[in-house]
Structures are given as structure tokens and as C-alpha cells.
Amino acid sequence: MLVSFYLNDVKVTYEVKPGEYLANTLRSHGVKSVRIGCNESTCGSCTLLVEGKPVMSCSILTASIEGKHITTVEGIQEEAAKISRHFSNEGADQCGFCNVGLALVIYALKKEYKNPTDEEIKNYIVGNLCRCSGLQSQVNAIKAYLKEE
Amino acid sequence: MIVDKKKMRVVNNKTPSVDGKGLMQGRSFYTDDLAEQNSLVIKILRSPHAFARIKNIDVSEAQKINGVALVLTYKDVPHVSFSRAGQGYPEPSPHDKFILDEYVRYVGDEVAMVAANDEDTAIEALKAIKVDYEVLDPVLNFEEAFENKSVIHPEDGINEMFPIGFDPKKNVAASYEMQVGDVEKELKKSDVVVDETFYTQAQAHAMLETHSSNARLDEHNRLVIYSSTQTPFHMRRILATTLGMPVSQIRVIKPRVGGGFGGKQAFHGEFFCALTTLRTGRPSRLVYTREEVFGSSYTRHPMRIEMKIGAMKDGRINAIDCRALSDTGAYGEHSLTVFMIVGSKVLPLYNKVDAVRFGGRVVYTNHVPAGAYRGYGAIQGNYALEATIDMLAEKLGMDPKKVREINSMKEKETSPIFEIMGEGTKGTAMIMESCKLPYCIKRGAELIDWEHNFPSKKVSDTKVRGYGMAIAMQGSGIPFMDMGSATIKLNDGGSYMVTVGATDIGQGSDTIISQIVAEELGTTVDKIIIYSSDTDLTPFDCGAYASSTTYISGNAAWNAAQKMRKRLIKEAATFLEEKEDNIEFDGTTFTSGDKSITLNEMSIKMLYNKNLQQVAVTESYYGHVSPPPFMAAYAEVEVDLETGEYDVLNYVTVTDCGTTINPMLARGQVEGGIVQGLGMACFEAVKYDKKGNLLSNNFLNYHIPTNKEIHKLTTEFADSYEPTGPFGAKSVGEIGIDTPPAVICNAIYNATGVRIHSLPITPEKILMGLKELKK
Numbered sequence: 001m002l003v004s005f006y007l008n009d010v011k012v013t014y015e016v017k018p019g020e021y022l023a024n025t026l027r028s029h030g031v032k033s034v035r036i037g038c039n040e041s042t043c044g045s046c047t048l049l050v051e052g053k054p055v056m057s058c059s060i061l062t063a064s065i066e067g068k069h070i071t072t073v074e075g076i077q078e079e080a081a082k083i084s085r086h087f088s089n090e091g092a093d094q095c096g097f098c099n100v101g102l103a104l105v106i107y108a109l110k111k112e113y114k115n116p117t118d119e120e121i122k123n124y125i126v127g128n129l130c131r132c133s134g135l136q137s138q139v140n141a142i143k144a145y146l147k148e149e
Numbered sequence: 150m151i152v153d154k155k156k157m158r159v160v161n162n163k164t165p166s167v168d169g170k171g172l173m174q175g176r177s178f179y180t181d182d183l184a185e186q187n188s189l190v191i192k193i194l195r196s197p198h199a200f201a202r203i204k205n206i207d208v209s210e211a212q213k214i215n216g217v218a219l220v221l222t223y224k225d226v227p228h229v230s231f232s233r234a235g236q237g238y239p240e241p242s243p244h245d246k247f248i249l250d251e252y253v254r255y256v257g258d259e260v261a262m263v264a265a266n267d268e269d270t271a272i273e274a275l276k277a278i279k280v281d282y283e284v285l286d287p288v289l290n291f292e293e294a295f296e297n298k299s300v301i302h303p304e305d306g307i308n309e310m311f312p313i314g315f316d317p318k319k320n321v322a323a324s325y326e327m328q329v330g331d332v333e334k335e336l337k338k339s340d341v342v343v344d345e346t347f348y349t350q351a352q353a354h355a356m357l358e359t360h361s362s363n364a365r366l367d368e369h370n371r372l373v374i375y376s377s378t379q380t381p382f383h384m385r386r387i388l389a390t391t392l393g394m395p396v397s398q399i400r401v402i403k404p405r406v407g408g409g410f411g412g413k414q415a416f417h418g419e420f421f422c423a424l425t426t427l428r429t430g431r432p433s434r435l436v437y438t439r440e441e442v443f444g445s446s447y448t449r450h451p452m453r454i455e456m457k458i459g460a461m462k463d464g465r466i467n468a469i470d471c472r473a474l475s476d477t478g479a480y481g482e483h484s485l486t487v488f489m490i491v492g493s494k495v496l497p498l499y500n501k502v503d504a505v506r507f508g509g510r511v512v513y514t515n516h517v518p519a520g521a522y523r524g525y526g527a528i529q530g531n532y533a534l535e536a537t538i539d540m541l542a543e544k545l546g547m548d549p550k551k552v553r554e555i556n557s558m559k560e561k562e563t564s565p566i567f568e569i570m571g572e573g574t575k576g577t578a579m580i581m582e583s584c585k586l587p588y589c590i591k592r593g594a595e596l597i598d599w600e601h602n603f604p605s606k607k608v609s610d611t612k613v614r615g616y617g618m619a620i621a622m623q624g625s626g627i628p629f630m631d632m633g634s635a636t637i638k639l640n641d642g643g644s645y646m647v648t649v650g651a652t653d654i655g656q657g658s659d660t661i662i663s664q665i666v667a668e669e670l671g672t673t674v675d676k677i678i679i680y681s682s683d684t685d686l687t688p689f690d691c692g693a694y695a696s697s698t699t700y701i702s703g704n705a706a707w708n709a710a711q712k713m714r715k716r717l718i719k720e721a722a723t724f725l726e727e728k729e730d731n732i733e734f735d736g737t738t739f740t741s742g743d744k745s746i747t748l749n750e751m752s753i754k755m756l757y758n759k760n761l762q763q764v765a766v767t768e769s770y771y772g773h774v775s776p777p778p779f780m781a782a783y784a785e786v787e788v789d790l791e792t793g794e795y796d797v798l799n800y801v802t803v804t805d806c807g808t809t810i811n812p813m814l815a816r817g818q819v820e821g822g823i824v825q826g827l828g829m830a831c832f833e834a835v836k837y838d839k840k841g842n843l844l845s846n847n848f849l850n851y852h853i854p855t856n857k858e859i860h861k862l863t864t865e866f867a868d869s870y871e872p873t874g875p876f877g878a879k880s881v882g883e884i885g886i887d888t889p890p891a892v893i894c895n896a897i898y899n900a901t902g903v904r905i906h907s908l909p910i911t912p913e914k915i916l917m918g919l920k921e922l923k924k
Contacts, residue, residue, distance in 0.1 A: 032182040033175025035407070037357045038439040042848035045357055073175035084173035088165035091813035094821060095655025096172025097357040097407030103173050122856045129848065131355050131408050132655055134820020134864075135856040 005065045007031070008075035016062045022048075023057040026072065033073045033100050037129070044128035047101035048072050054105045056127075073100045076107050082148065083107075086141040094132035102128045106142055116146070152876050159668040160810050160876045166660040167679060168405070168653075178405045180377040184363035185432035189218050189264040191421050192271035193435075194278055195445060196253035196260050199287035199515040199841030200299065203251045203260065203280060211263060211277040216270040218429050220278070221262045223249040226424065230307045231391045233447075234482040234520060235380040235414040237630055237691055239310035241573025243322055243481040245302055248391065248420045253282075254301055254479035255515050256842050257444035264425040264433055287515035289841050291451065291476035294320045294512035301479065301513040313485045313573060314510065322481030323511045325489055329565045330504030335468035339459025343541045346455045347533040348907035349890070351448040351476075351835035352828070353845070354522060355853050358407020359442045360417035363434035364426035372423055373400045377407065379414045379652050380692030385684045387416065388423055399423075403682035409654035410825070411521030414694050415482060417446050443846040447520035448835050450487050450511070451476045454533035464547050466499050466556045471533070473509040478518040483525070484511040486572045490526030493576065494777070495534050497564035498622055499556045505566065515841050521694060524886040527623055528826060532908065535619035535891030539898065548603065549895070550594060553620055558779070560584040572695070577628040579774035583879065585805040585867035586620060589781035593618070593803045596863055597783040604899035611791050614798070615900025618783045621887035624775040625871075625880040626697030633702035634688035634769040635709040637666060639717070641756050643737070643748040644676045647709075650690025651702030652682045656882055657814040658698045662706045664810055665875050669710035670717075671736020688767055696778070696880030699810060701770055703875035708768035716766055717748070723760055724751055776871045778806040778879045782823075782888035786896040793916030795897065797827060798860050804884060805867040808877035812866070815881050820862050822885020828854045830889040832909050 004013040007026075016025050023046045026034045034057055037045030041059035048057050049071035073080050080103045087093040102125065109116065109124045116124070121142050130138065154161055177183070208220040230244040249259055261278050265271035286299045294301075302317040309315035314324030336342055362376040372394070378384055381401040389396045406413060418435040425433040437446065457470040473491050477484040492507035524531075542549035558564070560581055568578035594600065597616060605615045638646040647666050653659040663677040681687060690702055714734065721739035722729045724746050731741045738747050755762055782802045788795040800823055809815035832852055836844040845851035870877035890908055898904050903918030 032177035032179075035179070035358070037359065037407075038848055040439060040847060043357060043439075073173075077174055080174045081170055084170045085165065087173065088169045088813065089163070091816040091820070093166055093169040093172065094657065094817055095357065095406065095408040096168065097179065097655075099173045100175040103175075126855050126857055129357065129853060129855065131357055131410070131825070131853060132821045133817055134824050134862050135854065135859045136862050137817065137820060139856055 001063060003062050003066050005067060006069040008071060018063060020062045021058055022060045022062045022065060025062040026057065031072055035097055035100055037097065045098050045101045047104050047128060049104055049108055052108065052111065054108045071104065073103055076103065079107050083145050086145045089144065090137040090141040092133045092137035092141045098128055098130045106145065110146055151870065151872060154808065157668060157876065159664045159674060161808050161812065163813055164660065164664055164674055164811055166657050166814065167663050167674065168659060179358055179407055180361040180363065180375050180404050181434060181436050183375050183404055184434040185365050188363055188432040188434040189266065189425055189429065190268045190271050191262060191264045191425055191433055191435040192275055193259050194261040194275045196256055196258040198253060198282055198284050199256050199289065200285040200301065201253050201282040202285060204283050205281040206261065207279040208261065211274040214270060214274050214277060216266040217263060217274045218431065219264040219425055220274065221249065221424060223247065223251050227391065227393060228306065229391050231387055232482060233416040233480065235383045235416060237383065238386060241313055241485050242483055243307065243309050243313065243315045245307045246480050252304060255517055257517060258479060262421045264429065287841050288320065289515055289837065291474065291512055291514045292453065294514050295510065301515060320513045321510050322477045322513055323485035323488060325485060326508035327569050328506040332468050332470045332504040332506040335504040336457065336459040336470065339467055340462045341541065341544045342457065342459045343537055343544060344457040345537050345540060346453065346906065347536060349452045349529040349532060350908050351451045351519065352522060352833050353443055353448055353835055353851055354410045354412030355851065356408030356410055356412055359439060360413065360437040360446055362419045362422045363432065364422035365432040366426060366430060371398050371400060372427060373402065374419055374423060375402050375404060376419050377413055378403050379409045379654050379694055381652060381682045381684055382650060382689050383692055384416065384419060388419060392423060400685040403652055406654040409693065410523045411525065411694065412446055413654060414521045414692065415447060440846045443851060444517060444843045447482060447518045449522040450519035452529045454491065454529060456533045456537040458537055458541050460541055460545060464545055464552050464555050466502055468504040469496055469499060469502055470506045471496065475511040476514050476516060476519060477511050478514055478516040480518040482518055482520040487526040489570055489572060491530035493566055493570035494527040494623055495530030497566045498558055498620055500558050500562055500564035501556055516837065517843060523822065523825065523883050525883065528829065528887050528890060531619065531621050531887045532890035532894065536894045539895045550590060550599060550618060554587065554590060557586055557620060558584055559587060572627050577774060582873065583776060583805065583807055583869045583871040584779055585869045586779040586781065588867050589779060589803040589805055590620065592865060593781040593783045593801050596801045597785060597799065599783065608787065612787055612789055613900045614785055614787045615896040616783065616785055617892045617896025617899055618781065619888045619891035619895065621780045621884060622777040623696050623880060623884040623887065624777050625700035626772045626775055627695050628772040628775050631691045631695060631697045631701050632769055632771040633690040633705040634767060635706040636688050636765060636767040637709045637713045638763065638765040639752050641753045643752050644678060645670065647677055647679045647706065648687040649681045649702060649706060650687050651698050652690065652693040654693050656698065656818060657811065658693065658702060660814060661699055661703060661810045665703050665706045666710045668876065669707060670714055671734065696883045699878050700874055700880050701772055703810065703878060705768055705770035707875040708770055709766050712766040712768055716764060720755065720760060720764060721746060721751060774873060776873060776879045778804060778881055778884045780804045780884050780888060782892050784892045784896045786893060786900060788897060788900040788915065790901065790919060793912035793919065796860060797893065799863060801863040803865045803867055804881065805869045806881035807869050807871035807874045807879035809866055810876065810878050815866065816864050818881045819864055819885040822883065823862060823889060824854050824859055826886040826889030829908060830893040830910055832911065834909050
């Protein structure tokens with residue numbers, strides 16, 4: 001079946017199987033920034049934004065996003081670079097596999113909350129697993145990023 | 150060479166990691182991002198039984214399915230035993246694995262392989278394979294494995310590379326014994342003896358990128374493997390020997406790796422990609438599912454450790470006796486070496502003893518194999534030793550901090566264990582040229598306010614805060630065995646291309662090495678182009694394991710940079726027509742009196758105009774010692790006496806890792822290690838049902854720490870300089886994980902009076918202990 005949607009504001013139309021998930025569709029069309037860590041919506045690595053809201057793309061059917069706006073990290077390159085700088089400053093960056101999903105979640109957090117508390121930040125990113133960092137450093141990096149503007 | 154820290158401009162300074170921005174921006178460079186577009190998809194048929202022999206296997210229906218390119222069973226692959234462990238040569242792990250075998254030894258073991266045009270077809274083909282199993286009695290309790298009537302490795306053709314105590318007929322993968330002095334006599338002499346037994350569980354690595362590999366043939370028909378590996382050079386060697394191919398016909402490339410922690414030291418699919426591509430001529434790819442990572446890669450070795458410590462009334466420890474039993478699961482990967490680390494990187498902490506003994510065996514069971522995992526035996530040993538030290542202190546009526554201060558390792562001291570115990574072989578004697586452990590203990594105590602808080606304080610009628618501590622050590626590579634090398638090439642414009650075998654798996658070695666080279670050459674990190682871990686293009690490195698990269702590969706890079714500096718001065722002397730001794734080089738300009746030439750100008754001239762040549766140097770390094778990093782750790786833990794639940798409110802560590810080449814990355818290593826260690830201490834556990842089926846096979850039933858459980862980490866480093874390390878550095882990759890089990894165990898005891906002898910330390914165990922105390 002053919003499914004059309006807006007990938008970072010550019011309309012795309014892909015031939016997909018009925019049971020195909022968005023993460024696989026995007027990766028098979030060269031959007032390799034979508035990282036698949038578990039393929040069962042438990043790790044958050046494949047997170048992207050559907051209409052601005054974080055969604056785990058390994059568990060959303062491509063057929064269900066007809067006409068919707070999808071944002072991958074390619075759509076927020078400047079913000080991702082800023083977030084990266086804060087991760088580096090706090091010693092929060094390591095293998096990077098969870099980073100893309102986190103960057104998108106952090107970007108969504110910034111849009112949704114004016115001045116989030118530590119607890120609100122933690123609740124927002126808790127679904128994005130990271131096995132490398134001390135985790136506290138991520139929260140510190142996010143706070144520094146949110147303060148930037 | 151000792152370098153004044155105050156003069157360092159790049160090293161020991163905040164430097165953003167060289168790959169951080171690209172990673173956050175989503176560049177494609179993990180292994181599966183780089184698979185060829187039309188690769189065959191490989192899927193593995195896995196055993197539903199914990200132990201069975203394949204009586205008959207029929208793949209004819211699978212082969213008939215349209216789109217299936219290749220089906221392999223044990224009948225179709227070379228019958229050459231090897232070890233998946235991914236170690237140096239000769240391996241200290243038994244060669245007890247075949248690519249595919251007629252025996253399957255755990256639920257999830259490989260039965261057959263399918264390569265097809267797409268994933269759906271491959272899965273359909275797996276279902277079409279008919280297997281007739283003779284189900285055998287599994288061994289699922291490691292305390293019953295030794296001399297069990299079920300022999301897990303009855304087959305011929307398996308062997309040890311050198312004596313490691315391998316005795317498969319008794320289910321023994323390896324065994325080891327050592328003794329210094331007369332332990333029995335010293336224990337008898339002791340005023341106080343504590344004798345305790347502890348159990349540690351299997352832990353899953355749970356790196357976010359699952360095991361991944363792919364293969365293709367290059368234009369010369371050579372096999373090119375991309376692998377998410379910690380050991381590309383070992384992989385090339387082991388692929389070549391097992392497949393009967395020349396090393397020259399294989400290239401292994403390690404792209405970015407999404408976390409390893411020891412789990413990617415081993416092989417996990419590369420043989421299947423290699424065989425598929427060699428036999429079909431087509432590119433192939435294999436990506437483990439999350440379930441396969443949990444169920445078919447490997448775990449930490451579960452252990453039983455008996456720790457007996459004897460001390461005199463004044464607190465001086467005179468003997469330690471440690472016996473351990475380790476469960477290596479179905480295959481003996483890292484069996485001996487992890488086992489030896491339980492002793493060799495734990496017991497020297499208390500180096501003033503008159504006698505010390507360590508020994509025991511590593512047994513096979515029908516569990517998921519155990520292998521390398523950050524800490525590598527030290528976390529298990531540390532739990533047993535450091536919990537027992539607290540129990541000893543209580544018996545002596547002393548502050549456990551005091552017992553540690555009296556007995557622990559100090560600078561310029563040694564332990565006879567270093568010479569006796571290596572990794573699978575004899576060790577190397579060494580003096581502690583850098584050991585700020587006394588400072589770490591003192592500073593950590595200040596940060597947690599030990600004086601006022603130990604042992605506990607009441608918060609309310611139902612809540613108590615307990616304070617616990619432990620000390621730890623690790624190593625920095627394996628002396629006379631681990632080797633790293635670096636090549637530096639001068640580019641026109643004055644930048645440098647650095648190629649290293651060192652394997653960045655997310656720990657940041659590309660950044661660390663860039664900093665070391667930039668510091669020595671008086672330049673900045675942006676002038677360094679680093680490329681690592683490609684067996685065709687980079688010089689050799691043993692790989693990322695044994696806390697070796699900063700120390701071993703870092704020293705190699707430093708040696709190469711020093712050589713490059715000398716070489717540049719020599720070339721500048723030619724240009725300036727001066728003696729080398731008269732030339733100063735500040736990183737950008739060579740000066741001699743009033744004559745000067747810039748590096749930029751000289752580098753361009755040497756390629757196009759004068760003194761034409763490519764300036765390049767290569768250097769290697771191997772350790773003559775393995776200087777241990779040291780750590781003191783403290784925790785404040787709040788326990789709910791009604792439910793047994795607890796929160797780790799603050800985890801304080803002070804680490805001596807020599808110079809921190811990159812202070813933020815060092816902090817990331819320590820804190821990341823602590824969080825993984827807290828996972829093991831508090832709740833992570835690999836669990837099976839009675840038939841050996843893995844129950845903890847996804848992130849819902851195998852919980853890893855999230856920022857909801859981590860409240861506060863207080864991380865400091867001691868001012869320390871290791872004279873044999875690059876710019877004074879030692880390792881820092883593993884030490885962070887070692888302390889949490891003991892620290893939490895001690896803190897819980899201090900809060901509640903309940904001593905937990907098995908990991909993880911769950912609320913249930915605490916509550917049961919509290920009920921027991923009330924009786």
C-alpha cells in the first residue's frame with residue numbers, strides 16, 4: 001500500500017506492507033538516524049516526533065501516519081548540536097545510541113514545558129534508556145540546555 | 150617521562166568528545182547503518198531445550214521457500230573448535246565451541262542458520278526446519294555441576310590452549326589455586342576470624358545497540374566484515390583460523406559501537422555473515438533481536454564466594470582465604486580469567502597480610518554462557534571481601550573505615566599476588582608508583598560526613614538512613630600481553646591523521662587519543678583526524694578490554710606523537726639549515742634564533758616543492774606493569790522498615806585514576822560504572838524457570854537503572870600521577886562498577902542490622918531479614 005506523510009516538512013510517499021512499522025520504513029528508505037534498540041517499545045532509542053509528540057517508531061504502524069508530520073533528528077539539527085554541547089560539558093555523552101531519541105524527546109520537552117522541575121524532566125525522559133552514562137549528568141545537561149534561551 | 154600538569158593545555162582539560170555532535174545529530178555510522186542495501190538477512194534457529202542432541206535435522210522444506218539463499222546446520226560448517234571469547238593468542242579460554250554443533254547446551258543456543266532475501270522469508274524458513282531432538286538432563290544449579298552425571302561437553306575435539314584446569318568430563322571449564330604463606334596457621338593465630346559466604350547473580354550487559362554484523366566481498370573478492378565489536382583484530386584472527394582462510398583475505402571494520410561493557414568482546418554472528426557471503430557471494434547482515442541479546446549472547450558469571458578473614462585485636466588483618474565457584478554456563482568464555490580477577494584485582498587491596506589463599510573452579514551449566522563484563526570478576530570479589538571487612542570490623546569493635554585505613558594498599562607498596570596471578574598465566578611484580586587510596590578514603594568520608602552519620606540515623610519511625618563504604622582497585626591492561634599501536638601522518642596544512650587500532654565503543658578513546666596526540670604536538674584537537682579499528686587501515690591493537698585503552702593505546706599514541714615531534718624538528722632543521730638541538734617548536738612554528746618556518750608552510754613544501762616525502766611514524770606500546778586505579782566509595786541509603794524498600798540518596802566516590810586525560814569522560818566512566826553496579830547491587834537479575842528458559846528476556850522483566858532510581862552521584866578524583874601512564878593516566882573504565890554491591894550491602898546492614906549475602910539486595914530480602922531479627 002502507498003502511504004504519504006511529511007518527513008521533516010517534505011512530503012514523501014512510500015510503498016509499505018500493511019504490518020510495517022515506521023522505524024523500519026524510515027530505515028529502509030535511508031533514514032538511519034532512527035536507531036532500533038529493542039523493537040518492542042521498551043527502550044526509547046527509536047523515538048521521533050509525530051505532530052510534535054514523542055512516539056516510539058518501532059511500534060507505530062506506518063499505515064497509521066498517513067498525512068501526518070514526522071520529525072526526525074534531521075529536522076532539528078541545530079538543536080541537536082546545542083544539546084550535544086551540553087551533554088559533553090556534563091560528561092553525559094558516551095556511545096551515542098540513545099542520543100538521537102533523547103534529543104527529540106528533549107526538544108519536545110522544551111516545547112511543552114516552560115520551566116520544568118527535575119522531577120518533570122526525569123518523568124519526561126524516563127522511557128529513553130541509557131546504559132552508559134551516570135544519568136544524573138543527562139538531567140544536568142538538559143537543565144543547562146533549557147536555560148540557554 | 151613526567152609532565153607538569155599545570156603546563157597541560159589539552160590533556161586534563163575539558164574537551165568535547167570528538168564524535169559527540171555527530172552522534173547526537175544522527176549520522177549513520179553504527180554497524181547496521183552501513184550494511185549493503187540488498188543484503189541477505191540472516192536469522193538463527195535457536196534451541197528450545199536447555200540440553201539436547203540433534204538426532205535429525207531436515208532443512209529441505211526451508212530450502213524450497215522462494216527467497217531463501219542458504220540454510221546451514223552443523224553438517225555444513227567447519228568442525229573446528231574455537232572460543233567466542235575474543236581474546237589474545239593463545240586464548241586462556243577453552244576451545245569448546247563450534248560454529249554449529251550437534252549438541253545444544255542452553256535454551257537459545259544455535260541450531261541452524263537461514264539467509265534469505267528479507268526478514269519475513271528468513272523467519273518463515275526457520276519455521277520450516279524440522280529438528281528431532283534427544284532431550285538430555287540439563288544442569289541448572291551450578292553448585293551441582295561438578296562431576297554431575299550430565300556431562301555438558303561430552304564431545305571430542307575440544308581443548309585448552311595451555312593448562313587452565315580444563316576438565317570437561319567433570320563439567321569443569323577451568324580451575325585455579327594459589328597460596329602465599331600458611332593461611333591455616335595465620336587464621337589459627339588470629340584473635341578474630343570471620344567466615345562468610347556470598348552469592349552473586351548473572352547480570353546482562355544491556356547495551357543499547359544490539360549485536361550486529363554484516364559482510365560483503367570487496368573488489369578483490371576479499372571478505373569484509375563490519376562488526377559491532379570490541380576486538381576487531383582478534384576477530385580477524387579467529388575468523389581466519391576457524392574458517393581456514395588466510396588473514397590476508399579478511400578485513401574487519403568496527404564502525405561506531407553502541408555500548409559494549411565486555412559483551413562485544415565476543416563473537417555473536419560474524420561467522421554466519423562470513424559463511425553466508427563466502428558461500429553465496431552476496432552481502433549479508435545479522436542483527437540480534439533484543440531477546441537474542443538477553444538470551445543468546447552472554448552474561449556476567451554468577452558466583453559463590455567464601456571469604457574467611459583473620460585479624461588481630463588491634464585491627465591488623467593477617468590472613469585472607471577466598472574460595473570461589475563460578476558458573477560459566479554452556480561455554481567457557483573468559484572462565485579462567487574472570488575467575489582469577491576475583492582474587493588478583495581484589496585481594497591485593499589488603500596487602501599487609503602474612504598469608505593469602507585463593508582458588509576454586511569454574512563449572513559448566515546449561516545456562517546462557519557467561520563472559521566478559523565490566524568489572525570482570527572484581528565486582529563479585531569486591532562484594533564478598535568488602536562486606537566481610539565490615540563484618541570483621543564489627544567483631545573487632547572498630548570503625549570499618551579505620552580497618553581499611555590500617556590494612557589497605559599505600560603508595561610505594563606492593564602485594565605478592567601481583568607476581569603470582571596474571572590473567573590466565575603468571576603475573577607481573579609491581580610497586581604502586583601511584584596510590585592515593587588513603588586520600589580517597591579520607592575525602593569520601595568528608596563528603597558523606599562519615600564521622601557524624603556512620604552507622605545510621607533515624608529519619609522517622611519507619612525510615613532509617615544507613616551509611617556504607619567500600620574500597621576497590623582494578624588494573625590498566627595486561628602486562629606483556631596487551632599491545633596497542635598508533636600511526637601519525639602529517640597532512641599539508643599542518644593537521645595530523647592518526648590511525649589507531651584502539652577500539653572506541655562509546656567510552657571515548659578516539660577523543661582521549663586525539664587529546665594525547667594534540668598535547669604532545671602542541672596543537673589542538675581540531676587538528677587531529679582520528680580513524681580507529683579497521684584491520685586493513687589501522688595498526689594493531691588488542692581491543693577495548695581489561696581497562697587497557699587509555700593506558701596501553703594511549704601510551705602508544707603518546708610514543709608516536711613524541712616520535713613525530715622529533716621527526717618534525719629534524720625536517721625543520723633541514724629547512725632552516727640549523728642543528729636540531731637549536732630548534733624550538735611551539736606547535737605551529739619552528740624557530741631557531743631569527744630563522745623560522747611554520748608547520749603549515751613546511752608541510753606543504755614537503756609534499757610539493759622541497760625535501761619531498763610523506764612524514765609518518767608508527768609506534769607501539771605494551772605494559773610492563775598494570776598500575777591499578779583505586780577508589781573509595783560511600784553511600785547514604787534510606788530504608789523503609791515497613792516494606793524493605795530503599796533509595797540510594799547519595800553515592801560518593803573518590804577515584805585515583807592518575808591524570809584524568811578528559812575529566813568529563815572520566816566522570817562519565819566512573820558514574821556510568823556506578824549506575825551499572827547499582828543495577829547489579831539493587832535489582833538486576835538474569836532469571837530462568839525450572840527448565841532453563843530465560844525469564845528476563847526484555848527490558849520489562851530485566852529492569853536497568855533509569856534516572857528515577859539515581860538521586861545523586863558525588864564524583865571526585867584524587868590528584869594523582871602515574872609515572873608509567875600517558876601524561877600520568879591510569880585506566881578508569883571498570884573501577885566504577887566494583888563497589889556498589891558491597892557499599893549497598895554495608896549501608897543496608899548499618900540501617901537495619903540485616904546482612905544480605907546474595908545479590909541483588911531486594912526489599913523482599915531486607916524485609917525477611919527484619920522479620921528474622923524480630924524473632
